[in-house]
Structures are given as C-alpha cells and as structure tokens.
Amino acid sequence: MTDTPAVIEVENLSKRFVIRKDKSIKERIVNAALSRRHREDFWALRDIDLSIDAGTTVGLIGPNGSGKSTLLKAIGGIIQPTSGTVRRRGRLAALLELGAGFHPDLTGRDNVYLNAAILGLTRQQTDQHFDAIVDFSGIEKFIDTQVKFYSSGMYVRLAFAVAIHVDPDVLLVDEVLAVGDEPFQRKCLDRIKSFQREGRTIVLVTHALDQVVDICNRAVVLEHGRVIADGTAREATKVLRADFDDQTTTEMASAGRGVNARVLSVQPLTADGRPLLTPAPDEDLVLRVTVEADEPLENWVLGIGIDTPTGQPVFGTNTQLLGLPLERLQGRRDIDVRLSGLRLGEGQYHVRGALAEWDGETFALLPHAARLEVDGDGSAVGPVGVSGIAVAGIGRPAAAGIA
C-alpha cells in the first residue's frame, strides 16, 4: 500500500472578523474618535489544526455560525487567515453555493464555458467534456436558454455537472446538494462515491448528518470556531447530536413555562421485569419510564423512542398517538410501555423518553436514557430486522438463507 500524501494542511488557523457598525464616510469621520467603540471583533475560527489526506472524504459539521463555511473558504483560498497558514496541493474545485459565477443573462451553454474557465478548465477541455456535462445535468432541452429562467434545481444541476467534470483532486462542497431532486441527489452521491474510489479528496459542509455518516470517512465538528471533535463520521455526528440534545434540553429548561417535570430514566426490561440489554428478535420489550413533576401536571403526553447512535429515529410513539389521556401527574411515577414483535437490525440503539403537552410542545427530553445492543450474524445491515432471507434464481437449485 502506498502512502497517501496530505493534500490540505491547516496550521494554527485563526480568522477574525471586524464588525463595523459604520459604513459611510460621514459616519466614519463623525465617529473617528469613537472608532474603537464602533468595532467589534469576532473570531470565526480559533487555532484550527487540520491535516487531510488524499482520498478521504471529510465532513465539516456543526451548528449554524460555528465557522464551517469560513473554514471551507479558508481552505479554498477565498479568505485569508488572520494568523496561521493553509497549505494545499493539487487541482481544487469549489462547489460553493448555487452556480456562483453564472451570469443570468447568458445561456446555459455560455455559462458552462464560463464556469469551467473559472474552475480552471481550458476551452478545449471544456469542448471535450461539454456533452458529458450537459448529459449529467439532464437539462439538454434548456441548454440554450438564458440561465435566469432556470429553476434553482436546474442551476445546481448544471453547476454540479461542471464542477465534477473539471477533474479535481480536491472538491469543496458547501451545502448545495440538498437543492436537487432525489434522483439527482442520488446521481451526485454515486458520483461522489466514484470520486472516492479514484482517490479524490472531498471536503463537505453540510447539515445533513445522515449524509455525513453515509459518505464521509471522517468528520470534524466545529463549534464557536474551534474543533470539538475529529474522528470517524459516526463518532463525530454522535458528539454533535449529543450537543444538539443538550442544547434542546437547556432551551426547554430556559423556556420555563412553569412546567417543572422531567423524565428521570427509561429502563429497558424483559416482560417479567428483568433488565434487558440485548433484546432477541420478537422478544417483548418493556420500557419503564420514570417521570416526576414538582407541581400537578395536567394534559400531558408521554413519549418514548428508539434511535440509532447517530440520532436517526427508528421507532417512536406517544400516548397522544395511542389516544390515551393520562391522569394528573404529581410526584414520581413509573409507566411501563410494552412493545411486542420488535425486530431490530444488528447494531447499537439508544432509547429516549420525553414529556409534552397534549397538542403542544415537548418540554422535557431524556435523549440517551439507555442503550440496546442487537446481535446478528453480519448478514444484513440497517436498523430493520427480518425473520428470514431467501434468495432465488442464483443459478443453483437450493436457496441460500437464514431460517
């Protein structure tokens, strides 16, 4: 195996934005003496160290305003660091926002040439790829129409088609894939996967955490301009989701509509009340939810759910969906929810519990109340289990399968 070289190296990168509140000459002159007071420093990035090897697909994730896009722009050389260095090598293509550089008055054809030139392609190279680009974008019919008449989906299709045909070593993608329709998104993801096989590097900024788990082999979590986690996509999204859950819990607490109630625990049990960690297929699962209210609570709803470690809900229900009004709650109470015939796919799951108003908002949430581990023989993936798999027509008379 050959060594994979690093293609992007970020050392000690910090970026400061100065927020000025006065923009015109008059204001600046009038406020010259007070100028300090009219400036505000904002650190978008703080001491970032990052090295990305060729062939990896890295997701930059984090809450809004955490500096993901700024970091991506610094990598792309669009903004210069306040301190620290960014080094990169290889041909870089940036797919940043809807067809930046598309001129609305020009036709799709002209814009393809223009955009390709912006991304560093020569005219002959564009000529060569032109048919492939149009074909990929799937808008042959409109290629000679002015771009201003395009829908936003058509925009992205064309922009993405150009970006992937410039043969980049490094592709920077900033939250654009979400705009195309599903078939196109799948096409893009397929293309990204073939990019990965070809050893190209992709840096992706996105809020779609499931997408990150799906395509990235590494993810970096940013918060307030700092890296708070850097690891496999699964680990990183877990950190971020836990972070989001904390935030939701604090927000709920601070929203403080005088509701003083909480979920204390959710315990997975067997039908006869023993603690359960690894439920067998079709085994009854009892979730014992312990709730507590300091003041009498009326019209409340209890919810439970099972999530994957990345936070994707697998199963969830609540007493309102079940049509079960609950009696007034005061003090502590245990409620058992029994699930029958549950068959989860192999892997780890989290159990959550929540309290809400009838027809209203959730006010208490316990996201990772307990863990479930489901064993399997590795013959299938995904959160849903089946009772048997049979394959027919593989050329042998007997069908392979698991009883």
Add this chain to the structure above:
Amino acid sequence: MRNPEAVTRSARLLQEPWQTSAPSGGLFKGTGRSVREIVARRELLNLLVRRELKARYKDSSLGFLWSLLRPLSILLVYYVAIGKFLGAERSIPDFAIYIFTGLIAWQLFSEIVSSSTGSIVNNAGLVRKVYLPREIFPLSTVGGALFNFATQMVILLAAVVLLGRVPTGSRLLYLPLSVAVVLVFATAIGLALAATNVYLRDVQYLVEISLTILFWASPVVYSWRLVHDILGGTWMESLYLSNPVTLAVLGMQRAMWVAGTDEPFPEDLGTRLLVSLLVGAVLLWLCQRLFNRLEGNFAQEL
C-alpha cells in the same frame, strides 16, 4: 485493494508542491506572482470580456448597435449645441472630427475608470465563492472598453475617409502612444478604485462626479488654442498639461485631425506623452500593489 487511478493520483500529488493560500508577497515578487496568475487565466479573462459584451445588450433588439449610437448621439449634441449655437465651429476646422477624436479618447478613459470601480462589487458572487486572481475583474472591463473604443475608431476612420482627410505619415505615431497613456492610467486608477470601493461604497459616486468634472479639464469640445491664449505661459498651463488624459486627447487629435495640422499644439507633445507613459507604468505597479494588499479581505467585506 486500491483503485489504480487512486494510486497514481496520490503518487502525483506527493510530487506536487504546496501552495500557500496567502498570496501577498514582497513588492516585486508579489507583482511577478500576480502577473503570472493573470497570464495563466487569460482564457477566463477573455470569456469575462465576452460575457460583459454579450450580456450588456442581450435582450435589446438593436443589440450591439446601441454601443455605437451612444457616442454618436453625444457627438450630435455637442456638434449642434457647441459647434453651431456657441460658434465653436468657426474657430475649429472640421469640428465634428475634432470632437469625435477627443471624445473617443475620453470615453475610453472614463469607461475603464467607472466600470472597473464597480467591477469587484458587481462580481461579489464570484469573489466571495471562488479563488481567482481578482485583478481579472477590473481587467475584463478594460477589455470591454477597448472593444467599444475599437468600434468607435472604425467610425472615425470611415468619417476621415469620407471627408478625404486621411492622416498619413509620422503623425500616426501619436495614436498608439496616446492610447497607451490612456490605458495605463485608466487601468491603474481603475485597480485602485475597484479595491477601495469594496471598503467604501461612496467611491463609486465620487467617481461619477469626478469624471463629469474632469471631462472639461481636457480640450475635447473646446480648442487648445483657447486655453493657451488665456493660460499661456503661466503655471496653470503646466498644471493643465500635466493631466495625462489631456495629453492623450491632444495626441489623438494630433494624429487624426488632419484639418487642424496648422493649429497650435503644446511643445514637445511626444516627449510629454512618453514621460507620462513612464509615470503611468510606475503608477500602475503601485496601484497593483495596493490592490494586492486590499484584496485579502474582499471576500468578507462584500
């Protein structure tokens, strides 16, 4: 089990030199780097110029003709109002040729300066999203202006041929020299203004006003003889003549205005033009350095 393409790619990447994304370098090194980058992207520059020209009159039915109608209408107005009504025509032979010659020189200058001032802001979408040598945007407006200049030159040539006053001989040397002076100064000023306009949007309005005033500081619609009669020999005349655009306008008239061959022209016009070309070259370099210093923060200021 790695894809062979991936293997060759990483082997190639291993050989490639690192690029640091902070471009500003030393005074001279930085210029060299910028020039190399721009030359490398000349195809894009070409496309941007075309984009401007194509997009400008895209939806109008007369299209490209409009870029000719504008200077012709200005010519008509000046010819009637100043030439006929104010009687300037009597002291200036071939008044129409005279005005048009000065006018196209002035228009080249003012178009470059005013459109490159807004060029970075107008291309904010690109500047914020993709790394390109940013000088490309002001330079593309230079290209557009040159194209317009060329079409107006064709009209002028047609006119002198029709009137049978085709300039010949050494006087034609003034033409490239004057155009070069205009180009160098306008580009230099345009670069500096394009960059400062990002930080201070007032600049573009200031430019509009200054250009209107400066138009009258060059002998386009009045004759150099009048200026010379009034300011002759004073320091104000030297001041008047230190304006490179004035020199270029005079140079253009010297080249193309055959009927005015016997009219007075400033002494040593050629030398003055050469000197201002040199000064302009230095200014261009300084302005490029300024542009380079300021461009680092373009993306966040826009």
